[in-house]
Amino acid sequence: MAYIELENISFEYPNQTLALNQINLSVEKGQKLAVVGENGSGKSSLFLCLCGIHYPQSGRYILDGEVQKCKRKDRNKLFTKVGYVFQDPEVQLFASTVEKDISFGAINAGMKGEALELCMNEVMAMTQTRELKNKPPHQLSYGQKKRVAIAGVLACKPEVLLLDEPFAWLDAQQKKNTIQILDDLHQQEKTLVISTHDINFVYEWADKLVVMKEGQILATGHPHELLKDEDLIERAGLEMPLVLQLTKKLSLDSTPESMAAFLKV
Amino acid sequence: MFISEKYNLLQAKSTWHPFEKLTFFVAFLLGSLLTHNSVVPFLILVGISVFFFIQGLTLKDLLQIAALPMSFMLLAIFSIICIISRENFEAIYLIKLGSYYIGFSDLSLDKGIHIMGKAMGAMFAFYFLILTCPIDEIEYLLRKMKLPDLLIELFVLSFRFITILLSFSRQCYLSQKKRMAYLSFGSSVRALGMLVSSVLIKSLIHADFSHQALLNRGYKGEMKFLDTHGSLQVKRLIFPTILMIGLIALGQLKL
Ligand SMILES: Nc1ncnc2c1ncn2[C@@H]1O[C@H](COP(=O)(O)OP(=O)(O)OP(=O)(O)O)[C@@H](O)[C@H]1O
Numbered sequence: 001m002a003y004i005e006l007e008n009i010s011f012e013y014p015n016q017t018l019a020l021n022q023i024n025l026s027v028e029k030g031q032k033l034a035v036v037g038e039n040g041s042g043k044s045s046l047f048l049c050l051c052g053i054h055y056p057q058s059g060r061y062i063l064d065g066e067v068q069k070c071k072r073k074d075r076n077k078l079f080t081k082v083g084y085v086f087q088d089p090e091v092q093l094f095a096s097t098v099e100k101d102i103s104f105g106a107i108n109a110g111m112k113g114e115a116l117e118l119c120m121n122e123v124m125a126m127t128q129t130r131e132l133k134n135k136p137p138h139q140l141s142y143g144q145k146k147r148v149a150i151a152g153v154l155a156c157k158p159e160v161l162l163l164d165e166p167f168a169w170l171d172a173q174q175k176k177n178t179i180q181i182l183d184d185l186h187q188q189e190k191t192l193v194i195s196t197h198d199i200n201f202v203y204e205w206a207d208k209l210v211v212m213k214e215g216q217i218l219a220t221g222h223p224h225e226l227l228k229d230e231d232l233i234e235r236a237g238l239e240m241p242l243v244l245q246l247t248k249k250l251s252l253d254s255t256p257e258s259m260a261a262f263l264k265v
Numbered sequence: 266m267f268i269s270e271k272y273n274l275l276q277a278k279s280t281w282h283p284f285e286k287l288t289f290f291v292a293f294l295l296g297s298l299l300t301h302n303s304v305v306p307f308l309i310l311v312g313i314s315v316f317f318f319i320q321g322l323t324l325k326d327l328l329q330i331a332a333l334p335m336s337f338m339l340l341a342i343f344s345i346i347c348i349i350s351r352e353n354f355e356a357i358y359l360i361k362l363g364s365y366y367i368g369f370s371d372l373s374l375d376k377g378i379h380i381m382g383k384a385m386g387a388m389f390a391f392y393f394l395i396l397t398c399p400i401d402e403i404e405y406l407l408r409k410m411k412l413p414d415l416l417i418e419l420f421v422l423s424f425r426f427i428t429i430l431l432s433f434s435r436q437c438y439l440s441q442k443k444r445m446a447y448l449s450f451g452s453s454v455r456a457l458g459m460l461v462s463s464v465l466i467k468s469l470i471h472a473d474f475s476h477q478a479l480l481n482r483g484y485k486g487e488m489k490f491l492d493t494h495g496s497l498q499v500k501r502l503i504f505p506t507i508l509m510i511g512l513i514a515l516g517q518l519k520l
């Protein structure tokens with residue numbers, strides 16, 4: 001059985017917007033899943049259900065073989081397993097310094113003394129936040145806030161990490177750093193789920209792609225397969241990755257897996 | 266944004282323990298409040314100012330910081346010094362307006378200067394604390410003084426929210442201004458109303474999301490952070506304590 005299983009999940013906001021409509025999805029441990037879809041297609045809502053902040057009104061959510069019931073105790077356990085990095089880092093940072101903010105989750109996860117120090121060092125090295133550690137959050141730039149927000153969630157040592165648009169508003173260098181963090185996490189066999197509008201990145205990075213529209217899943221599969229399908233791209237309001245556009249234009253026989261590979265051909 | 270950030274007194278900030286700064290603050294505060302003469306407040310004012318200058322504050326900065334409270338204070342002191350009376354009295358300076366005498370006497374002048382000195386000393390003591398302690402050290406001090414956790418968490422969160430709301434309202438105001446919302450009186454009132462309501466809604470939504478984010482990181486109704494301040498060396502408290510005793514003792518002399 002897959003690590004995460006969603007069976008017929010539906011979720012409606014109190015104002016009767018049906019944000020998720022009969023979602024079926026399975027994610028393996030250590031997988032790199034990307035969720036794409038136009039604005040308002042329900043990506044963030046899906047994440048909020050996955051990490052237990054919102055309760056789906058119907059359907060079954062199975063994580064690591066356990067059915068998640070919507071009880072308070074279950075939810076606390078879910079929080080330690082699934083970490084969610086919000087799209088807007090502003091809502092996440094609240095302590096008076098960066099270091100305190102990062103330590104918050106680790107202490108809640110029960111770490112103390114040496115283990116806590118080790119964890120803090122590891123997380124701060126990974127996200128390059130050490131030189132920021134004594135600054136108050138409101139003095140940081142957007143990219144720095146984003147890094148601290150990721151660090152704060154990583155400090156809880158979640159098995160599954162959900163990142164909502166991790167690259168929005170980042171410059172090229174920051175984006176590279178964030179991708180580096182994702183790769184490091186993949187090395188540690190964490191399950192990564194990201195939502196993004198960057199289709200070129202998805203094509204190169206993800207090993208499973210979920211295409212959403214109006215609260216429903218249009219297709220799931222490997223990005224190399226799905227993104228060749230012009231009809232699907234049209235329906236989902238996406239764009240074809242640059243590499244595929246170029247190979248098509250040049251009528252190449254092989255389809256390269258990344259821009260780097262394309263440039264070599 | 267906040268005066269403590271505009272004037273970064275980095276040196277003292279990083280190397281002193283918060284309790285050391287607090288002891289200095291208490292020394293200055295008690296020194297100014299318990300004094301019976303004007304020499305002690307004067308010493309405190311000069312001392313703190315010299316400290317600020319050494320730390321890199323310019324005279325202009327200092328005047329800028331002190332200007333607003335000082336102007337209120339001068340107004341209040343003036344009302345103490347001034348004597349208005351129907352009868353003539355022994356005064357240093359006196360004018361007659363109609364049937365009233367307005368002026369100030371030896372005694373009222375003395376009293377005014379005395380109160381002014383006390384107030385200025387206390388004010389500078391507060392500036393000393395605010396300018397040397399960043400917000401997380403103040404939080405640390407509150408925590409160590411065993412204030413209820415609820416109050417401290419409220420303090421931390423509201424500080425954070427205030428910074429966010431301030432920057433949001435500033436952006437909102439600028440974008441309104443760029444769209445010419447503040448040209449006439451009527452449109453200004455309307456624009457201001459819209460600004461206030463959007464800030465309110467934003468703060469509600471923000472609070473909701475923040476709560477979710479806290480839950481996601483394992484918040485169970487209690488905020489615990491890493492304690493980043495090393496242990497206090499007691500010998501570093503000796504000097505400020507002696508200073509405190511000295512200032513109070515000096516204040517008891519009638520000079
Ligand atoms: N708090 C809320 N209350 C009511 N409806 C909401 C709320 N949040 C989102 N919705 C609605 O739910 C639907 C899905 O929104 P969601 O935020 O999940 O989209 P998204 O795919 O993350 O979009 P984006 O790419 O813009 O982030 C939208 O129609 C939206 O209007």
Ligand SMILES: [Mg+2]
Pocket residue numbers: 043044045087164
């Ligand atoms: Mg979203």
